[in-house]
Amino acid sequence: MKYEYDVRQFSWVKQDNTFYADAWNLVAWMPDGSTHPEAFPHGKKQFYIVNTQTGGERRFRFVKEVTEYPVEDDTKYYETAWIFESEDGILCKILITTN
Numbered sequence: 001m002k003y004e005y006d007v008r009q010f011s012w013v014k015q016d017n018t019f020y021a022d023a024w025n026l027v028a029w030m031p032d033g034s035t036h037p038e039a040f041p042h043g044k045k046q047f048y049i050v051n052t053q054t055g056g057e058r059r060f061r062f063v064k065e066v067t068e069y070p071v072e073d074d075t076k077y078y079e080t081a082w083i084f085e086s087e088d089g090i091l092c093k094i095l096i097t098t099n
Contacts, residue, residue: 004049005026005029006029018091028040058090059087
């Protein structure tokens, strides 16, 4: 099944060459044009980011899961993200959990 996301759902950071998004906030389009009832339904399978203004799209495939500890203090705060990559080397980091 082909899962597509509108590019406007992502934040683009040029210096990182990376799209960013929270999984809970992503709405997927189904092949019939309807939206999937669950957020980020495909898990670690490939997906497409579509630019509806230009008609372009890029396929992203899962590369790895990372857990980061962005706060350097005594809290137990961390975030888990899935990293995906397109054929032309653009990354997509999807935040999955935060504790």
